[in-house]
Amino acid sequence: METQKTALYQLHKNLGAKFVPFAGYEMPIQYKDGIVKEHISTRTHAGFFDVSHMGQLFLEGDETLTEALEKIIPSDLKTLKINHSKYSFLLNKDGGIIDDLIITKTKKGFSIILNAACKDNDVKQIIQFLEKNHKYLLTNDLSLIALQGPKAVQILERLLPGVSNLKFMTGNNFIYDSENLYITRSGYTGEDGFEISIPNKKVEKLVNFLISNDVKPVGLGARDTLRLEAGLCLYGHELNEKINPVEANLKWAIAKKRKEDGGFNGWSKIKNLLTKGSEKIRVGIKPEGKVIARENTKIFSSDDLEIGFVTSGTFGPSVNAPVAMGYLKSEFSKIGTSIKLEIRGKKYGGKVSELPFYKKSYVK
Amino acid sequence: MSEKKFSEKHEWVSLEGEVATVGITKHATELLGDIVFVEVPDTGKSVEKEGQAAVVESTKAASDVYSPISGEITEGNKAIVDDPSSVNNDPEGASWFFKLKFKDKSEFDSLMSKDEYDKFCKENPN
Incomplete structure (x- = not known):
């Protein structure tokens, strides 16, 4: 192409x-x-x-469109007011994240912003749930x-x-x-x-x-x-089809009503994880010193058990230190836990850190 | 100090007595962007010509720094480890990477001159 x-x-x-x-x-x-x-x-x-490059998808339809989208998106779309937006995802049958997105209620239906690399597949996944009277356009x-x-x-x-x-x-x-x-x-x-x-x-x-x-x-x-x-996920790094929202530490993005009532892809699995907790979970990581823990860096416990991996890592110019995110076995995910990061064959110290690394200043 | 010579992997070398000083070129720093991490070899370590000797990371990626000549490390530059961004400011001066006691001056002689290196960079812009 x-x-x-x-x-x-x-x-x-x-x-x-x-x-x-x-x-x-x-x-x-x-x-x-x-x-x-x-x-x-x-x-x-x-x-x-x-x-x-990101996808701008416009959907038109009546309340049956809302119902259709709720089968693949775990937001409370029925009560979403016109011109209000939610962060959410498309979920597969196992609760894995097909893409993360921003959905906005419009007068005629919804608009959705999709990741560039996922947008064509996203549309395929969404239209499986649409009915004849629903219109869609990826512009x-x-x-x-x-x-x-x-x-x-x-x-x-x-x-x-x-x-x-x-x-x-x-x-x-x-x-x-x-x-x-x-x-x-x-x-x-x-x-x-x-x-x-x-x-x-x-x-x-x-x-x-x-x-x-x-x-x-x-x-x-x-x-x-x-x-x-800002502690925000990037699809293809923190998120993919094998990661569900509980593991991604994004359960806040599933509407309370939807958690209880379900009716979306992967709900039974997600419901179970919401009660029991997941085996692994996304965390923030601060390496000690200046060393940068890049994607796929292996993470070890203080007694050298392999407990996870890095999904994104770089130098944070505003934090003025290296920062990373990754997945850890949940029992090691407490903030402040000492970990080791294996970089170029050497193990460097680090700590599980609060997210975001840099404090947000959104206007509420 | 003697004249500077250059490698195809964008390192420079200059000689003083039995000791060679090695760093990365200005062109290399421009390709790398903002440098945020540096690792230099320990004193006493042996390095081979074109063998991995140090690490430099920018906001974009990690790269190895190779030694253009063989020898034994006499000093790594701690100042650039403490302040990696200084490599962007003065890559071919104060921000050298390491010094080594070289084995074979002919390895130095076979490297590129400044003019040859500039031509090489023009022909291989990335």
């Missing part, structure tokens, strides 16, 4: 982006300033991210821009008055240059900010406005360090 490019490809090039292939797209991993500066400028000012006409950082709100308010009224995990329509934008207050960095769904033909104009307000472009490299500091 030919590599795809987002509508901003040329602009990224002009900004000095280094590209990497990611989920079938040519995406910027970093720009001229580099990952650490991009990370810090997002935390102290604001950064923008082109995440147009290629819209770009998605994340604007993140403490200054995001005041900058975007200048362009689109009213965005500052949005609460975290809610959205609304805004008119920009005679086109409709859908903006949610959300993100993937641990900072306040927005995700802006915008027609491809207008995205360059919007981004040029951001650049003129000193918003720096941020690539996938800093997106990863930011989300890791």
Whole structure:
């Protein structure tokens, strides 16, 4: 398959982006300033991210659509208010995570933001539950821009008055240059900010406005360090089809009512795990010193029993220390537990740490 | 100090008496990006030409640093272990990786000159 490019490809090039292939797209991993500066400028000012490779799926239908989606998504979609969003997942029959997503109630149905690498399969999984009168569209006409950082709100308010009224995990329509934008207050960095769904033909104009307000472009490299500091999962690393939400320490994302009433893929298994606990669980990990525990690093107990593995690890520029996430046998998952990390054949000390590593500042 | 010579794996070497100083090139740091971890060899360790001798990690990935010539390590640069980001600032000066007592000067002589290395980088941009 030919590599795809987002509508901003040329602009990224002009900004000095280094590209990497990611989920079938040519995406910027970093720009001229580099990952650490991009990370810090997002935390102290604001950064923008082109995440147009992600899936934007629009579903239309009556209450039978809500019922259909509840069979594969464990959110309480029936009581979700228009323009409100939830973090959730698509589950397989064993309760494994097919993808994690943000679902928003719209006037005509729902919109769902999906991971780029999963989106085509996600649609296949979802449409198995749809009925004839339900419509769906995975659009290629819209770009998605994340604007993140403490200054995001005041900058975007200048362009689109009213965005500052949005609460975290809610959205609304805004008119920009005679086109409709859908903006949610959300993100993937641990900072306040927005995700802006915008027609491809207008995205360059919007981004040029951001650049003129000193918003720096941020690539996938800093997106990863930011989300890791914020303790957020990345599909394909912390999450996959063999991991369920209890193991992923994401049981908070399953609605209380759904935990009790079930009626979704994998419920019997998940219900059982909710009572008994899972054998392994996702944790935060702080290696001692400066050593970085990358993905697949083996984790040992203080008496050298193999107890888990790392799923993501990097240097956290705002924490100013290495940070990691991984899975540990549940009996070793208590915060503060001493562990050992095997890196290049040597064992280094570390501790099970609280998540997030970096404190969030969402506007509630 | 003698002239600097360069390897295809983006290390530089300079000689002073019987001791060679080894580091990574500015071009290497530009490819790596922000350097966040460094491991240097212990004093007394023997290294072979093109053998793994040190580790450098950026926010993106971990890479091995090879010794362009054989010998016995006399010193690892502790300053870059304590402050890995200093390698980005002065890779071909204060932020050298290790010094070694070399065995065979011909290994040094066979490395690339500055001009040859610059040409090599142009032809092999990644």
